[in-house]
Amino acid sequence: MHIWEKLFLYAGRLLIFAGLAFVWWAIVALGWVDKLFISTPQDVAVFLYQNFSNELVPNMLATLLATLIAFAMSGIFGIMAGLLLVEVPLLKKLTDPFLTAFNSMPRIALAPIFILWFGIGLPSKVALAFSLGFFIVLTSTFAGMKNIDPILIRLSRSLGCSGWQQFTKITLPWAVPSVFAGLKLALIYSFLGVVTSEMLASKIGLGQLIMYYSGILRMDAVMGILIVMAVVAVALTLIADSIEAALLGSWTESSASTKA
Amino acid sequence: MARYETLREDELASDRKQVVVEQVSHSFAGQMLAVDEMSFTVGAGEFVVIVGPSGCGKTTILNIIAGLMRQQTGEVIVDGQAPRAGRHDVAYMFAQDALLPWRKVIDNVLFGVEIQTGSRRPSREVRENAESLLSMVGLSGFGDAYPRQLSHGMRQRVALARTFLMPSPILLMDEPFGALDAHTKLMLEQGLLRLWDRDKRTVLFITHDLAEAICLADRVLICTARPGKIKSEIEIDLPRPRDINQLQHDPKYHELYQKIWEDMSLEMQM
Ligand SMILES: Nc1ncnc2c1ncn2[C@@H]1O[C@H](COP(=O)(O)OP(=O)(O)OP(=O)(O)O)[C@@H](O)[C@H]1O
Numbered sequence: 001m002h003i004w005e006k007l008f009l010y011a012g013r014l015l016i017f018a019g020l021a022f023v024w025w026a027i028v029a030l031g032w033v034d035k036l037f038i039s040t041p042q043d044v045a046v047f048l049y050q051n052f053s054n055e056l057v058p059n060m061l062a063t064l065l066a067t068l069i070a071f072a073m074s075g076i077f078g079i080m081a082g083l084l085l086v087e088v089p090l091l092k093k094l095t096d097p098f099l100t101a102f103n104s105m106p107r108i109a110l111a112p113i114f115i116l117w118f119g120i121g122l123p124s125k126v127a128l129a130f131s132l133g134f135f136i137v138l139t140s141t142f143a144g145m146k147n148i149d150p151i152l153i154r155l156s157r158s159l160g161c162s163g164w165q166q167f168t169k170i171t172l173p174w175a176v177p178s179v180f181a182g183l184k185l186a187l188i189y190s191f192l193g194v195v196t197s198e199m200l201a202s203k204i205g206l207g208q209l210i211m212y213y214s215g216i217l218r219m220d221a222v223m224g225i226l227i228v229m230a231v232v233a234v235a236l237t238l239i240a241d242s243i244e245a246a247l248l249g250s251w252t253e254s255s256a257s258t259k260a
Numbered sequence: 261m262a263r264y265e266t267l268r269e270d271e272l273a274s275d276r277k278q279v280v281v282e283q284v285s286h287s288f289a290g291q292m293l294a295v296d297e298m299s300f301t302v303g304a305g306e307f308v309v310i311v312g313p314s315g316c317g318k319t320t321i322l323n324i325i326a327g328l329m330r331q332q333t334g335e336v337i338v339d340g341q342a343p344r345a346g347r348h349d350v351a352y353m354f355a356q357d358a359l360l361p362w363r364k365v366i367d368n369v370l371f372g373v374e375i376q377t378g379s380r381r382p383s384r385e386v387r388e389n390a391e392s393l394l395s396m397v398g399l400s401g402f403g404d405a406y407p408r409q410l411s412h413g414m415r416q417r418v419a420l421a422r423t424f425l426m427p428s429p430i431l432l433m434d435e436p437f438g439a440l441d442a443h444t445k446l447m448l449e450q451g452l453l454r455l456w457d458r459d460k461r462t463v464l465f466i467t468h469d470l471a472e473a474i475c476l477a478d479r480v481l482i483c484t485a486r487p488g489k490i491k492s493e494i495e496i497d498l499p500r501p502r503d504i505n506q507l508q509h510d511p512k513y514h515e516l517y518q519k520i521w522e523d524m525s526l527e528m529q530m
């Protein structure tokens with residue numbers, strides 16, 4: 001992409017952001033909506049500035065830590081379980097209805113159970129986030145291995161690949177893009193799971209902070225924390241995208257050509 | 261077993277048969293026969309081409325010889341043994357390119373040898389061989405490209421180089437040039453002839469293209485419509501080495517073409 005095109009994109013995005021902030025400011029200034037409900041951009045800015053290092057950063061770090069632990073566990077166990085189900089079709093058949101049932105359950109309903117089991121703290125947040133991320137990674141790993149082009153299996157057989165060779169040289173690399181897509185999704189869902197758990201019961205974290213401030217009707221703080229969450233989510237996505245591009249850029253279509 | 265013994269005797273009697281197909285029939289689950297008592301042989305170092313209407317079981321018979329599937333009745337013997345997938349003395353090139361999208365072109369070319377030798381690091385000689393095969397198929401300079409950056413025909417040429425890099429004495433080729441334009445096809449046919457003149461491998465080659473069959477083959481086998489069966493066999497006694505462009509001016513070539521065409525057109529009538 002050309003530098004001008006890039007510059008245009010960033011300037012344009014900034015302009016949209018400024019426009020939204022202006023509308024927000026205007027509807028309060030014109031008296032259309034009471035400040036009590038949506039606060040104002042300037043109050044939010046003041047809140048963010050004053051509470052950044054003492055309150056926002058420690059809470060954000062707590063949320064991020066739980067997110068990353070849950071993500072790492074989802075990745076490791078999700079991939080392993082996905083591979084296991086591919087390699088042992090009987091196990092897949094046996095567990096299929098249970099996996100489906102668990103995966104279609106609204107996970108927020110599990111949060112109180114996790115809090116009961118693990119107490120209020122890091123483990124219960126991680127548990128809820130893991131219960132989301134694990135299935136995402138498992139499903140994408142399984143699907144990636146299963147949708148392999150049959151001609152490659154024919155090639156493998158005609159060349160006399162051993163089971164291990166076929167696995168490491170053909171099926172595993174074939175599944176990599178699909179596994180990556182699953183990991184990216186799992187990262188965002190881990191964040192979601194952690195914040196949800198924090199909102200229900202927690203001592204620290206962005207979710208807990210939002211519950212506290214909305215309880216005392218401090219909309220400037222609530223809006224400010226929402227903005228911090230949005231920034232965190234975007235940053236996580238960008239990091240995941242650039243890792244993916246660096247690792248697979250050479251042969252997947254998804255990276256080089258289509259990303260902004 | 262008894263059958264096997266008699267075949268061994270046949271072998272000793274005439275020149276060595278590397279591929280023997282005897283009365284092979286096959287039908288896919290619950291359908292009518294796909295291959296019906298097909299019999300033919302391919303001698304060591306012989307170039308045999310099978311032509312026949314679409315769906316007559318050509319790919320099926322090649323899959324059986326390659327050991328990828330088992331025939332229901334009849335006997336197949338490849339270099340004295342029953343077929344088995346993954347034998348190093350048999351290389352199989354499919355109608356589809358079957359390249360690995362995450363490997364560069366050169367690493368795709370090396371893939372077959374890599375599996376056969378079990379070593380990720382090819383010897384210097386093999387590497388040079390791979391490079392020269394790439395330039396033979398008109399792809400020198402594309403070694404570092406990825407398959408998705410190549411056209412369909414270019415990918416098929418990579419697959420050809422991969423097949424040829426394997427030192428297997430028996431080559432099974434299923435319409436390898438079917439998807440190529442006339443000019444590329446001519447170039448590759450000429451290249452294939454050159455390679456064959458050099459190593460005299462045993463080739464069993466399938467095509468729809470009669471001109472291609474005559475240019476390449478020692479013998480052309482004509483298959484009936486489904487269920488497939490060898491209907492006739494024509495010796496191509498054109499002198500070797502052959503120059504495909506020169507052949508076009510040879511009256512003998514046109515005579516053979518006419519003969520096969522007449523045989524085939526009987527089969528093509530619906
Ligand atoms: N896996 C399969 N299951 C069922 N029927 C099959 C299968 N593979 C092939 N057939 C049938 O067997 C017959 C022979 O198929 P085959 O692929 O060997 O034909 P072919 O001669 O190679 O045709 P073409 O020239 O079009 O490649 C066809 O009529 C096809 O419908």
Ligand SMILES: [Mg+2]
Pocket residue numbers: 318319320355434
């Ligand atoms: Mg076929």
